[in-house]
């Protein structure tokens with residue numbers, strides 16, 4: 657894994673140079689060293705209540721595909737875990753590689769996964785809008801779920817079937833009635849740490865919750881991700897792959913685990 661990591665890092669100077677914020681002390685993603693994580697018995701189980709009717713549309717934002725939700729009410733929220741209050745689901749998206757040997761943003765004991773799901777939530781108690789929450793300390797909570805190559809994922813397939821409609825940058829397609837909790841593993845175990853957005857503006861406003869157990873997807877489903885394009889219609893095609901940020905230093909942070 658480390659060799660492919662070095663290779664993948666060398667292949668992607670863009671991500672290395674463009675996305676390094678000066679003076680950051682809590683940047684993401686990180687390599688989670690299982691043995692250095694600290695079990696915190698005060699961490700509660702994470703509670704997830706998503707209403708499938710709050711799903712709005714899928715769009716290609718030029719570095720991933722994103723599924724947006726109606727966040728004007730508390731219909732789709734998470735609570736518990738390390739959180740003092742509830743957080744509203746705003747969007748989810750993925751990061752993936754050109755090949756199965758890499759693609760995730762976080763790593764566990766230097767193990768990379770072919771892809772990683774991010775469910776982005778914001779704190780409606782501390783902030784009056786998502787845009788405001790992005791700039792707030794711990795204004796956002798992102799749940800990270802690793803994807804590994806394995807069985808076909810029936811819930812994901814509904815999403816995959818819509819991807820050809822958003823092949824190009826800025827394409828958008830209506831996507832109603834989808835419950836993203838089908839993408840979250842039932843195992844309750846997670847790690848949590850204070851970090852940042854992994855794309856610009858890289859703000860240090862994210863409480864990360866990384867699920868220990870990956871979900872399984874099959875090769876065809878990963879290949880469908882790789883058929884998307886970074887480029888707009890009419891431009892020279894660039895396949896949307898390797899849209900992950902390199903690992904960032906842990907610095908003075910502790911990763912807590914919800915499990916022994």
Ligand SMILES: COc1ccc(N2C[C@H](O)c3cc(S(N)(=O)=O)sc3S2(=O)=O)cc1
Pocket residue numbers: 747774776790798852853854855856857
């Ligand atoms: C300044 O305006 C904005 C700033 C940020 C964003 N977002 C889009 C980003 O792609 C992005 C990436 C996230 S990740 N990989 O989970 O760390 S979370 C997130 S976002 O939804 O906050 C939208 C508007």
Ligand SMILES: [Zn+2]
Pocket residue numbers: 749750751774854
């Ligand atoms: Zn992300």
